[in-house]
Amino acid sequence: MKFSPLRLLANTLFFLQMSDASQRVRETNQSVTSDFTLMGLFNHSGPHLTLFSLVAATFTMGLLGNAILIFLIHTDARLHTPMYFLLSQLSLLDVGFPLVTIPKMAADFLEEEGTISFGGCAAQMFFLMLIGVSEGVLLSLMSYDRYIAVCHPLHYPVLMRRQVCLLMVGTSWLSGVLVASIQTSITLHFPYCASRTVDHFFCELPALLKLSCADTSAYELALSISGVLILVLPLALIATSYSHVLGAVLHMHSAEARHKAFTTCSSHITVVGLFYGAAVFMYMVPGTYHTPQQDNVVSLFYSLITPMLNPLIYSLRNREVQMALVRILFRTGFRSKR
Template sequence: MGGDNETVSTDFILLGLWPEFTHLIILICLILLVYFIAVMGNAVLILLIWLDSRLHAPMYFLLSQLSLIDLALISTSVPKMVTNFFSGKRNISQFGCGVQIFFSLTLGIAECLLLTLMSYDRYTAICNPLRYSVIMSHTICKHMVIWSWAGGAVTSLVHTAYAMHFPTCRPRKIPHFLCEVMALLKLTCEDISAYVKSVVVSSFLVVLIPLSLILASYTLIFLAVLRMNSSEGKSKALATCSSHLCVVSLYFGPAILVYMRPGSSKTPKLNQSLFMFNAILTPMLNPLIYSLRNKDVIAAVKGIIISRCPLQKTKCHLGHYT
């Protein structure tokens, strides 16, 4: 491609999502549909939590931050990938590549930390309900969110700056649909074994420690649920945790496979599939999981719909009660 030849000395070339796929236009259109659903789902959930006073609780405040992260995460990769496909240009500048790495890592780590804090919120609500309002005050929740974003940004800045400083001596073609640290490092001719080990160590710290804390929280939650006498209390407690457990599984499963598999099994195709699941499909699924499995969110949706029907308010109320 002419554009590629002109920029090969300074720009990277993103080879895209499975370039050998026969019906790539269909795949891109499906990804656009997923992107639209993800943007709408997360934006609506954020607005619901902001507008409905019944959702002004710590759990939903943290959920709104999760939706914000998902909204930003899917927007770091899909618009660029779709633009490259339809324009026929696959290049991305070195600065743009660094920015994409920084934001994707920041958002991924922030989501990891936030999911851990959300499990602590559920643990406090079920195992220590009398002190819940004190422990999970609005100020503490804001501090939790700030630390999640700050932890992601600082860790990401270190990895991005270090990965981008390596000189590139191979063809600057990245077999991926986005700039990613490990794919970028394969283009350098320097000995990066020490840095790769540091990436693996930080992956263990960022992924396994939060996952261990989440599992510990839910172990204590399930033990507390087993001690409950009321079957209604048990079902309500488990219902509030099921959505979060689904989201945790969707996030940590691919993350572990991406960063903690042996080097010999890290094929570009499998990595792309796992990244697509984590960075594209999960942001779409998260708001659906929380919306469809949460009575408070469904009630908030009905309330907003009824309040926006001034000309047919009586009819809306009748339909609501029937």
């Protein structure tokens, strides 16, 4: 048989392509079938047991506070307004945030095991991103609601009619689903063939990217750019809305009206500061500038502390919510006496 260099070259290229394809299949299969290991937050020493108990108590308080707020808004007719409808959606998101992360972290701590399946990790990442993006968009739309209420009170019933409120809520949820679907699918497309130990207490996108054995630098750059858009655009709307609100409040002649507007708006600004402060640190500051320990603390803050504080901020600083709670307690006590 006559020797042919072209045939030899073709056979060699074919062999290399088949080897590369089989290697990709093995990497993909390994990524899909293998579990991840979460490092967790606590060990079983005395101080860490105390911290774990504190986290469990905070988790319970947060769920209870947001559930009470949702219940009050749903049952009290005086709270059936656009502002409180949007607030009930914020509380619903704040119920979801800790439920995605804390029960799994607590179960791992109690069972002394930190494994999570590939599918579980994907679900955790998807729902966290969905809730986070939805809450960011919703907070910006809530600032627009306050702008209309303070600056255009006569047009408020028309500009914030029920259809507009439903559109706002739908936009926030749809934004979350869209961003979460894209980011999660891209992140989990990378092969994870090295260490599968996540230096975090849940599957968060930046922590997972560090485990990929592929070059993720281009995607991390795109992620930072998209993070700027996702965070800066809502912040720009919030800043614009409240600059107009501040101007209107300063020109109010009634001290009572000024106090009511300031109280309502300052509550929302406080929530915005807590949420966006943590989000900017995690997704706009490059990963080289913060350690895994700092990421754990910040993630615990926005997934647990902020959802627990939100109902307290709105209830303690809002007389209408306080009065609704008093009415419910009075009604309940009166029925029990009868």
